[in-house]
Amino acid sequence: MEVKGNKIEFNNLLFQILDDNGNLKIEHLLGADAFIIDSRDPDFARYMLKKIRSHHEAEFYLKPIFLINYKESKDPVLSNLHDGILFSYDQLKEASETVKQIFLRTSHLNNQIISSYEAQVIKKVLDYLYTRNSRALKPYIDSRSITGYTFPELSMSFDKDEEFQVFDLLEWADKEGLIWPDFLEKVYLCNNCSSGFLSYREVCPHCNSSNSRAEDLVHHFPCAYVGPLSDFQNSFDTSLTCPKCNKALRHIGVDYDKPSIIHHCNNCDMNFQDVFIKAKCISCEHDTEVQYLKSKNVNVYKLTKKGRAAATNGIVFSNQEVEAIFGTVSMDVLKTMLHYELERIKENPLQKSTLALIHFENIFELYNKIGEKAQKELLEDLAVVLRENIKPTDFMAFESTSTLYLVLINSDVVKAAEMLKDIQAIIENLMKTNFNEFMIKLYTKERPLEAVAKAEFHLRELAKGVFA
Ligand SMILES: [Zn+2]
Ligand SMILES: [Zn+2]
Ligand SMILES: [Zn+2]
Structure with a gap:
């Protein structure tokens, strides 16, 4: 093992250590066979991982990456897009085996020239999965993604606010027969900007205000009066008196009952039986009735036979x-x-x-x-x-x-x-x-x-x- 600054030579492989001290330009790192990212600062580690994995050149995005000084993280990008965690540099022997495996599998890849955008992005994912011997694309809940979900291997090609395109691309790949969906969950997204960060409220159907209170509706049997509970209450004690016939109410179920709930809007003073449920988008502030939200299935995708072969044999896309x-x-x-x-x-x-x-x-x-x-x-x-x-x-x-x-x-x-x-x-x-x-x-x-x-x-x- 030979160490020179941030470079380690081991087993004829050049490992480049990336830490946040250096002022590194990614293109200057091309000579390295693998990267070791110092993950003491998880934001830095995430930034580097994403930068490398989202690069448009296979030379970069397929590069083996190891993390050192890594602390357990819930961030799906950090926990899924590396090729191993090192506890010390003594583990470089195992790491170099992994690097060689990845290189070998990379040499099997078919380098067809693809002109369609969807096909380019999907081929990149299929290539990555092939070199990592992986056969599935899994979604993870992720507050950094605007939809609330991320598919790390695919999402890495998109910025946070473009993440909804991931769903379109997956649908495309599904139609092409490259992947196979297994239903996991459903999400509702803003119909204006596709954000999954929505605030749901009950609102008044007359003025859209969420400033309302719900009250029991009381039905007095002897005189058939129906009105909100507050009509029967007084400010001195807890007894109830009918505002129509002035009799005291005695036993629920005997002389009166509470057939339903009534809402009162504190903004426009209207009473109403059914509320509207609206979802306000935290990202673009668009307010939508929930029935008009965009719904998407979040699936776990397995590669089909065609999808698995695509990395090495190339694909004929149906355009x-x-x-x-x-x-x-x-x-x-x-x-x-x-x-x-x-x-x-x-x-x-x-x-x-x-x-x-x-x-x-x-x-x-x-x-x-x-x-x-x-x-x-x-x-x-x-x-x-x-x-x-x-x-x-x-x-x-x-x-x-x-x-x-x-x-x-x-x-x-x-x-x-x-x-x-x-x-x-x-x-x-x-x-x-x-x-x-x-x-x-x-x-x-x-x-x-x-x-x-x-x-x-x-x-x-x-x-x-x-x-x-
Ligand atoms: Zn929105
Ligand atoms: Zn009465
Ligand atoms: Zn109102």
Whole structure:
């Protein structure tokens, strides 16, 4: 064992100790094989764990992490996202075995390039679970999560106020057949901001005030008077007298009874039988009748066979989100139509058509913020804008939520490039105005259709620029 500052070399592995003395930039830590986080300060340990596990590069988020000076914690992030607790550095031998196991399993992973946002996040979780030999995603009650629940391995990719997206992603993965739900609990969330921190009150149906008192309703049999108990009371003693017939009340069940409760509002002075129950959101102050709260099932998820294989074999996603967007065709249809267009060009060599691609390089930053529903709406809006700027005979398909192919009929590459330039300016402007100055980075490329090559070849050649 060789110690140099905050680095320990052991068994040909470099362990980097992280404590809150150093001013560390995470990118400077790439050389280390594993991290040891000094957890004396649990906030610091949590911060580092989350920073590493939420990193977008597998190189970081899969890194083995050990905790030292750890005190038992209820924080699910702290207690679930490490690879072992060290009581002293004498345990580095066991730790180095764990590191080697994780490295071995990491080398099995399939590094497919995934363009859809949901698929990216879920693949990251599946990869993490695979390298840790784990087969389940468990929820934990967590006051740091806005929904009140956290799935540490998945939630690490989200900020506190984005945690509700975790439910959407799990539903997505369930639909894809990657995970299998086992019901655990139900939660009710604010229908405005998805917060689970709600304050429930009984309120007056007339003025919404929660300043009310409940009173027994008294029914006097001899005269049939019904009224709140206070009508029968006096300020001198505990005896009850009927305000209608002035007789003293004797025995409950004999000459009177209490058929129900009546509420009196101290704010508007109204009496009423049934209260409303409202939930006020502690996060956004929105006040909702409980029947309109969003309910979500909190499930324990087990990985399905498909889910377990996804880490190592890659996944074919069904592209739920880009199917059936008005004005576009599916990728399969585009391929078939492209094939016929190539045949047409073969017959008429003077016809020049162009295949083009638009890739939204940084759109996941935006998807991350706006959620799945708004993402779909955005794609639909984009399709409308694009349709307005191409010819009726042209056609297009979303290959994923970030990549789009266009076939521009009877447009040569020069004309196509001009069209793309115009489209680019329009989209940039649209995103800027609609998404709070968001600067979209667009990659566009065009390629003349030559009848000598097949449709697949053209598509592949065009895609090279995006992922290479
Ligand atoms: Zn709210
Ligand atoms: Zn009476
Ligand atoms: Zn009232």
